[in-house]
Amino acid sequence: MTGLREMKKQRTRDALIRAAHELFVSQGYDATTVDQIAAAVQVSQRTFFRYFSNKEEVALAPQQLMLAHFLDVFRGRPSDEAPLESLRGALDEAWADLESTIEAILPIELHMRMWELTQNTPALLGAALLQSQANQDLLTEELARRCGLDPEGDPRPRVLVAAFVGVTDAAVRAWAHLGHESSAAARRITMSHLDQLQPALCGSWDCQDGRPEDVSTRSPC
Amino acid sequence: MTGLREMKKQRTRDALIRAAHELFVSQGYDATTVDQIAAAVQVSQRTFFRYFSNKEEVALAPQQLMLAHFLDVFRGRPSDEAPLESLRGALDEAWADLESTIEAILPIELHMRMWELTQNTPALLGAALLQSQANQDLLTEELARRCGLDPEGDPRPRVLVAAFVGVTDAAVRAWAHLGHESSAAARRITMSHLDQLQPALCGSWDCQDGRPEDVSTRSPC
């Protein structure tokens, strides 16, 4: 399957992603037209839409790669691990593989700038949330399978994954809000937010050490 | 400010929402054009876009109303209440006011059908998630204010709200996935999901009674 045809397709796809990202980051997402992206790769507009079903897809392609990788890593986690620990661990592993996963297509620097832009561009953020939600469904299914629960009937895997994804998404938004921060900062912020999940829900907010307390004895704020 | 001009504007806006919803529900969202909606109210397309900045906005107008009402109710909650309890309680109150909030513009029946359609229409779901996230930011700010915390620096309000919103969104998706259920069912499913939040994160999945246990002693799945 390494014929000339496949290689050319792969090269065109990569070139489109690359050109699109450079244009998006330098001019903004809305200000960049599909015609510009196609022209930069010397390809017709019609061909662009054969590779990507819409303008958002080319912008979120690297994110899609990350999500797929994260899901793979999660599947490889030991099944005797606590669910939340598996999710957190898988995310940490995926972050560690960030460079090798992304650098094959784009410079990390460009990817992070694009990610920040995504969080500040409504059209893109909406699409990203949609993508994140599709991933959420897959995660829920996998978690339920792992624990031998019914993903449709039992709400608990769905609830846990929803909380997990909600918090990681919020962490990324908080990161982007700071502006021009590194990927290391993104990782650190995401992980520290996750570490607040159990204490915030199960413990008092007076203690910051992450040790959960009995809910019935907690103070209000 | 109850001049004839204001009344006419209000009536046009309501008529547009009503006509749009009926068309969306009967033909589908994508299959309905803005021209059709405008024609149904005997108004030009240009006028439609003066009332709603895009096609999604008219579809999500009732949702926007609900979110605003929920935020209002949350602000009215006693400040000595535990944060998660305030969120849960405010949501329950907002659900109770559903009819009086919505019926002024639309039949509840139509609203619920539209809501279900929203969850199954990617373009709409993306916009809805965006809307939900904007609301999430406001909630976080309000919660931080209430507890005297810094909404930028302290991640805990953000984390708690993210988990809360993530779970309610997931609950709605689970509801819509069942198909043609009542609003009472939506309320019940949402609340039961919220009740799983603390146990799912802090307790073992072997007990379903909602009583959190010490994390260190829980069993894996």
Added chain:
DNA sequence: TGTCAATTGGCAGACACTGACATTATTGTC
């Protein structure tokens, strides 16, 4: 009644996206 300001309609145009068909390039085969 007449002026002022807000609302609306109509029009042209940019841009995202799609279907149909002709053209070109690659592959496997003789």
Added chain:
DNA sequence: GACAATAATGTCAGTGTCTGCCAATTGACA
């Protein structure tokens, strides 16, 4: 190496969303 089968691409026309611009209409208020 020529040749048919197949896949990728280009071109073109068209639909639908959304915007800027200007003229016409309508309500507010003296």
